[in-house]
């Protein structure tokens with residue numbers, strides 16, 4: 001076990017620390033040499049798309065873009081370690097369930113399809129055909145297709161996602177919960193009605209032109225490290241970079257580019273943010289409103305010089321109502337709710353006014369809040385006041401997470417499919433698609449809890465750990481007749497299973513995929529709507545793996561049989577055939593196969609970036625929203641008066657990919673060898689009568705009488721606003737109530753949980769406290 005310590009990190013983001021960390025990651029996975037070759041193929045024209053994040057590549061040119069966390073993601077997949085049948089013979093599933101998330105994935109790549117054997121409480125090997133027959137039997141026995149649930153995580157390729165939605169809709173349901181429901185759903189929910197697209201409007205070229213880049217609630221140094229390269233270049237040419245974040249994230253402060261020989265040799269670095277606003281958690285809507293109020297007041301003082309009147313007149317509706325609302329807004333309310341002063345808000349507003357063109361980026365710090373949709377609409381309002389949409393160097397940039405989460409939605413992984421998609425499926429494939437909307441992630445958990453969701457199938461991801469209200473979710477999964485997981489690595493979701501259960505191991509993106517028609521590539525769409533091909537270079541982790549498209553096709557054939565007129569097995573012989581079908585369903589994919597031949601692929605049309613508004617009014621709309629003052633946190637504070645009620649954000653460490661834990665360090669935040677920590681303001685520690693390093697249990701304050709707790713966290717004095725706490729996910733997911741969801745979008749509000757802290761004894765070593773918790777929870781989930 002690594003030494004546990006808390007030590008302020010003095011260095012910049014990136015630099016030698018990043019190189020050292022990659023070396024360690026490769027050593028851990030026993031892949032010093034192969035790993036290096038694999039790393040060099042990430043994001044190359046003839047290589048694979050990095051399975052890390054959705055940040056776009058510089059045109060897939062051939063210089064290697066170094067990215068520490070991309071390298072860790074690749075190493076995790078290309079590991080030499082294997083979780084084969086011997087592992088499952090050695091441990092019962094109950095024994096596996098007592099292990100930590102880290103331990104489970106650390107066993108390595110899954111090698112064989114496995115089926116749960118209740119008599120021995122073990123997973124045992126199963127033939128692929130028998131596995132598909134088992135799923136088909138369950139699906140075909142359901143009285144109503146809406147009792148089946150089909151989850152998707154965002155690594156799934158376009159080809160697999162397209163086949164999957166086609167299969168499931170032919171089967172008869174729109175029950176497509178996905179990771180997006182927990183992630184950028186609010187961005188789509190906000191922007192679709194407002195400007196007619198649910199995606200970002202910028203491309204990388206805009207980053208070269210922007211005079212100002214505003215970053216709200218996003219931590220690129222850890223989660224999108226290649227974005228730091230763009231920010232560094234922007235800073236160097238004089239662009240202003242303004243960050244809004246309750247935590248001082250190192251990657252938003254300074255960056256040492258591992259590809260700059262000069263910076264590496266001299267230990268130099270480039271500052272990133274020109275201004276940093278440490279606002280209060282959940283304070284963004286108020287802050288953005290403050291910026292808008294300032295913009296309007298400046299326009300009043302210097303008429304005709306601040307607003308883009310031509311844009312507003314020609315392209316928008318609703319300006320007058322917004323202006324009236326802003327004029328009536330009070331600075332004291334904006335200050336109290338944002339945690340920033342009027343002077344700070346005005347100075348940020350001045351940077352915005354001073355910029356000829358501006359880009360707004362945002363991440364989970366914006367979306368995982370009750371008022372996320374409103375906040376995003378306010379961000380778009382602010383952009384539109386100065387015409388910062390649909391022109392060079394300007395626009396909206398929701399920074400997606402999973403490498404193909406955007407593409408999966410484009411392909412129709414959506415529980416609320418638009419009628420035009422269903423009409424087209426009907427026309428092209430000659431079947432009657434279900435029109436009822438399906439369940440999203442939270443809806444799926446409820447359906448299973450009520451006993452009306454009986455088969456749960458997951459194409460990737462880790463539903464049991466990524467979702468809110470962990471033990472409710474476990475109860476839900478354990479009520480299923482059958483749970484099935486297509487996966488690369490063992491995880492929590494495989495050991496918290498239904499009465500019957502399957503683990504179906506698949507190829508990863510780094511691996512060569514050979515079908516009857518020869519080696520295949522798949523396509524993905526990045527955060528800026530670039531679609532390109534990805535082809536693996538490593539031999540498969542095991543000879544028994546199937547590709548995701550092949551798994552979906554064989555399952556479809558087994559389930560639908562004669563009922564389907566789609567030639568499933570023929571389609572997966574050559575993925576170009578799948579792409580021909582994609583082209584027939586989506587007009588924007590015209591000449592799909594031909595356009596992939598261009599290195600770097602092609603950009604999907606984005607009508608908002610052409611100033612074409614596919615909205616009800618045919619215009620972009622300004623939307624009015626009040627400053628939220630009745631959130632669950634406000635209500636909890638009003639109710640609990642004798643103790644401090646904090647707002648907890650649940651976030652990522654530098655050593656994890658969502659529920660995949662790579663290691664126990666969070667280097668930039670100075671945490672080493674441990675994860676059960678909670679960041680807190682030193683004055684708040686004093687107010688609790690405690691001291692730095694003391695241990696606490698965390699309890700949620702909610703209004704449904706249910707106890708939610710996560711025990712044994714170590715207090716870490718930190719530069720965070722008073723009244724706010726931060727801790728890592730997924731350990732804190734038991735604290736997030738199922739009913740804590742974003743208005744309209746339904747996204748769990750993982751960054752806005754009202755909690756209290758209860759002192760406890762010092763914790764036993766890592767894994768101890770929460771192993772006990774897991775065993776108890778599993779027992780009580782039955």
Ligand SMILES: Nc1nc2c(c(=O)[nH]1)N[C@H]1C(S)=C(S)[C@@H](COP(=O)(O)OP(=O)(O)OC[C@H]3O[C@@H](n4cnc5c(=O)[nH]c(N)nc54)[C@H](O)[C@@H]3O)O[C@H]1N2
Nearest residue numbers: 069217218219223244281282363364365401402652657658
């Ligand atoms: N290495 C690595 N890369 C990843 C991932 C990973 O886990 N590891 N995950 C991938 C996925 S799926 C996603 S969605 C993205 C996630 O990437 P991010 O969007 O960066 O997500 P988080 O790490 O949760 O961090 C959110 C940031 O928001 C800040 N924040 C919290 N609350 C507020 C608030 O109220 N207001 C503001 N302004 N800021 C706030 C936090 O301090 C933190 O800096 O990254 C993707 N890339």
Ligand SMILES: Nc1nc2c(c(=O)[nH]1)N[C@H]1C(S)=C(S)[C@@H](COP(=O)(O)OP(=O)(O)OC[C@H]3O[C@@H](n4cnc5c(=O)[nH]c(N)nc54)[C@H](O)[C@@H]3O)O[C@H]1N2
Nearest residue numbers: 153183460461462466486487488489491650658659729750
């Ligand atoms: N409290 C809290 N909860 C959150 C968040 C938060 O910030 N706070 N963030 C939310 C967000 S933004 C997201 S996106 C979700 C993530 O939710 P998910 O996408 O469901 O979770 P991951 O941890 O990314 O999934 C990891 C698993 O994916 C499998 N896998 C990896 N590569 C492949 C592949 O190529 N194919 C297949 N089939 N499987 C593969 C591996 O078995 C691995 O164990 O979590 C959400 N949950």
Ligand SMILES: [Mo]
Nearest residue numbers: 183184401402
């Ligand atoms: Mo995400």
